[in-house]
Amino acid sequence: MLGIDTGSVATSLRRVVATAQNGLEVIRLGGLETDAVPSPFSVVARDRMYRLRRYFPESEQTGPPVVLVPPMMMSADVYDVTRDQGGVGILHEAGMDPWVVDFGSPATEEGGWNRTLADHIVAISEIIDIVAERTGRDVHLGGYSQGGMFCYQAAAYRSSRDIASIITFGSPVDTLAALPLGIPANVATKGAEFLAEHVFTRLAVTDWMARTGFQLLDPAKTVKSRIDFLLQLHDRDALLPRESQRRFLAMDGWVAWSGPAVAELLTQFVVHNRMMTGGFSIRGKVVSLAELTMPILAFVGEVDDIGQPLAVRGIRKAAPRAKVYEAGLRAGHFGLVVGSTAATQTWPSTAGWIRWREGLGPRPVEVHAMGYDEHPASESGVSVGNRLVHTAATIAEVGLGLGRGIASAAAGAVKGSREISSEAARTLPRLARLGQLQPHSQVSLGRLLGEQARRASAGECFVFDDRVYSYAAVDQRIDNVVRGLIVNGVRPAMHVGVLMETRPSALAAVAALSRIGAVAVMLQPTSDLSASLRLGRVELLIVDPDNLAGSVDHGLDVLVLGGGESRSLDIEDSDLVVDLEQVDPSTVELPGWYVPNPGRARELAFVLFSGNDDTLDAKFITNYRWALSAFGTASSAGLSRGDTVYCLAPLHHSAGLLVAVGGALAGGSRIALSRGVEPERFADEIQRYGVTVVSYTWTMMRDILTSESLPHRGQHAIRLLIGSGMPTNLWRHTLERLAPARVLEFYASTEGDVVLANVAGTKIGAKGRPLPGSARVELAAYDAVSGRYLVDEQGFVRHCETGEPGLLLGRPGLDDSSGAFMRGVFSAGDVWTPTNLLFRRDEGGDYWLLGHKRSVITTARGPVYPQPIADAIGEAEPVDLAVAYGIGEHGDQWSVCAVTVRAGQNLTASMVSDALLVLDPAERPDVVHVVANIPLSRAFRPLDDTLRAAGLPRPGVKTWYLASTSGEYKRMTKAVAAERFTAHQ
Incomplete structure (x- = not known):
C-alpha cells in the first residue's frame, strides 16, 4: 500500500478552501475586502460640470498647489487608488497641496449626456481661477492621458495665466504621429470622421465600453493579469496589495463619455490634429498650443502603446515658446500613474519638478530637455526592441508563445505600410464634377x-x-x-x-x-x-x-x-x-x-477689376469660371477638411474670391479671413488659427518674411502657399523662411477657362501646365514688335516651337463672357480666346511667363521681354524688387531694369553681370539702376509707370549699362550716357 503525504493533502485542501472562499467574496462583492481607505478630501467647489476636491483638508496647506485632471473616461480616484502609493498621498507627503478635478459621470449628472469637450476645458479654466484665488499662488496643472490634453488646451484657452507649470502623463499631442494598434493615420482620420459625424451624434460611450476599449488596447496584459489573479486566488496576502488597483481597472475606475464630447474630440484632435496645427476652437474662440509659455514636463512611457512617445513628444513642436522637458519611464500607459513604478518614480519625480520650479531644490536628474525630431509616418517612438521584449514577455507569461508575440510586435513596428491613395480619392471627384458641368448646370458660390x-x-x-x-x-x-x-x-x-x-x-x-x-x-x-x-x-x-x-x-x-x-x-x-x-x-x-x-454655369456671377485709374479694366466672371478656380485650386492644393486656408488677399481680388474662398469651399476647408497684410498679425494668426495654406498675390509675402516674429521651421503648420505673380527671388526666400512649406503658383485668365498651375513646384518661376478640367491651351507664334500673328504657307497661325515666344490662346468652353473669339486660327473653323500674355513652353511642357503683349520692350535689335529680366536679376542676393520697362519710341526703345536693394546689402556691377548671364545677349537690359522705391499696386504688383515717366536713369555709381555682348555691365558715366543714350535723354 502506497504511503500518503497527509501534509501535502492538507495543504491542497486548504488551498481549495481558500480559493473557494476568496472566489465567493469576489463574486459577491466584486473583489476582496481590503483595509485600504482613501485619502481624505473635502469638496471645496461644485458646479454642474465638476466637483473640486482638496485633499488632506485637516493639514496645514502651505505647499505649492497641484491640480490633477483625470481623463474623461476615468474616475477622479485614479490619483488615489491606494493611499500609500497614490499620487495625492505621495505629493502631500512631499509637501505639495493636491487638488483633484472630479467630472463625475455623464450618466448621473444633470445634462451630462450633452457635455461637450469645450465644457471640460472651460471648467478646468474656472478651477484654476478658484485655486489661484484661494491659495494666492500660481497653479501646477497636471493630467493623465486625455486629462493632460485638457491641461494643454485649458492653459492655451486662458493664455497661460496663473499656471506655474504643466505636468502630463502619457498625454498625446500629435495624435496622428503614433496611433494605437498600428493604425495608419489616413485610416484613423477617415474612421474618426465617420464616427464623429454618424455615430457619436447619436450614441454615447458607457463605462463598460470605455473599460473594454481600454483593455482591448493591450489584450495580452489584460489576459495575463486575469490569469495571475485566478492562479493566486488562494493566496489572499499576495493579492491584497494589488487588489485596489485590480478593482479600479476591472470595475470601479471607469465612467461614461458623452457623445458630443467624443465627437468633438475626434473631429478637432484626430481628424484635424489641431493640437499640433493650432486653431482648435473652445466655445467659438480660436486657440493654439503655440500660446503656451509656462514650463512643461511630459512623462513618456517607453512601452506605452496608447500615449506613444512620438505622440507625446509632439508638445515640443506644438508649443515652441514653452520650455519643454520630459522624464522617461519603462512603463505602459496605466503604469505611469498607478502602481509600483508610479509610486517610486513618477510621483517623486513630479514632486521634485515642482520643488525645482518653485526654487526649492535642484532639477531632478531624470528630467531633461525634450527633443523633437522629424520622423517617418511609420514610426511611433516605441522602439521595436522595447515592443518586442514587452509584448513577447507578456504573452509568453500566459502561454501564448514567443513566436506570436514577435509577430504581433513586428506588425506594430511596420504600421503605416498600408497606405491608401487618399489624395486621388479627394481629387478625382472634383475634376469629375468639373467635367460634368454643362452651360445649364447649377453651380455657384452660394x-x-x-x-x-x-x-x-x-x-x-x-x-x-x-x-x-x-x-x-x-x-x-x-x-x-x-x-x-x-x-x-x-x-x-x-x-x-x-x-x-x-x-x-x-x-x-x-x-x-x-x-x-x-x-x-x-x-x-x-x-x-x-x-x-x-x-x-x-x-x-x-x-x-x-x-x-x-x-x-x-x-x-x-x-x-x-x-x-x-x-x-x-x-x-x-x-x-x-x-x-x-x-x-x-x-x-x-x-x-x-x-x-x-x-447656372454660363451665367455671370462676379465682376472683378484690374489695373488702376486710367488702366482700370472690368473682368466678368461666370459661375463656371469661379467653379473652375474653386475645384481646380482644391484639387491642385489637395485641400481637405483638415486644412485652414488663410485668405491674405482681399475678397475683391481674384486670389481672395476665386482661389482662397473658392478653393476652401470646394475642399471643405476652413477659411481664415485676414484684415490685411501686417507681419505681426500674420505671425500671430497663422499659429493661433492653425493655418495650413496661405493665399497670396505678387509680392504680398515680402514684408512678412522679414518679420522677426515669424515662426521658424517646425513652429508652424503651413504646408502650402497658393497664388500668382510671386517673383522668383521671393519664391526662394519663402521656401527658406517657411520651410517645409511649398509654393503653388497659378496663372488663370480672369475671363475664359485657361488655368495653369505649377503643382510640382520644382521649377521656380514657371507657371506650370494646364490644370485638368481647364481649357486646352496653345502658343501662337507672334511678332511682339508688329503685334501680328505669324502664319504658315496656308495662312493659319503657326504653332510655337519649344522655347519660342508666343501668345497664349485658350479654347473657349462654358465661359463665353468675354466674346473675344478668334476663328480659323490653327485650322478651319476652330475657335480660340487670346489671353494677351506671352509665354514660352519648355521641353517638359511647362509654361514660363514673358509678360503682357503691351509690356514688351521693342528695341532696335528686336523684342525684349520684361519678366525674364526681373526673374534673372532677382537671383542677385541683394536685390529685393525689380521691374523692366522700355524708354523711347516704339521699335527703338532702350530696355531698362530698376531694382531696389535689401537693407544693409550692396549691389555691384559684377553681381548684375553674373545674374543676367542666364539671358541671351539680345534679351538683356541695356541699363540697370538702383532706385529707392518701386511702387506697388493694391494687389502688391510692382509698377513701372512712375519710373518710365522719369525717362532714362541718370549716370551714377548705382547705374550700369551693358558694355558688351559678353554680358559685362559697367558704371554709367556722364560721358557714356552722352555718347550712347543721347537720343533718349
Missing part, C-alpha cells in the same frame, strides 16, 4: 456653401478675429442677408456693387447675392469709384460702415451691412442709405420668384 452646410452643419466654416463660425451659423446669416436684400429691391441678374473690407459681413454679402442669383461687382477701395461703377454697370451698392462716407455721392441706393454692434451711421443724405442690420428677417415674406442658388 450653392457650394449650402452643400457644405448640409453636409456638416456643425463644421467650422471660417475664422475671423479669433472667433470661429460654423456652417450652420454662416448659412443662417446668409439667409437673413438675402431677406434684407430682397426687401430692398435686389433681384436675379442685378449688378450690385460690394464695397467692403475683408470681414465676415463681406463674405455674407457676396454669398447672399449668389444665393439670389445677382451679380456681385467687387469694388476696390479706390478714389475713382465712379469708373468702377460705370464699368461694372452697378445698380445698387452694399457697403460696410468704413466705406459708407464715400459711397453716397453717386446717386445710388446704399445698403449698409456689418460693422459690429457699436457702430454708428452718420450720413446727412439718409434717404439713400438703408441699414440692413435693422431689417428683421422674420418679417420679410419671400416673393414667389425666389429660388435659392439659381445660378
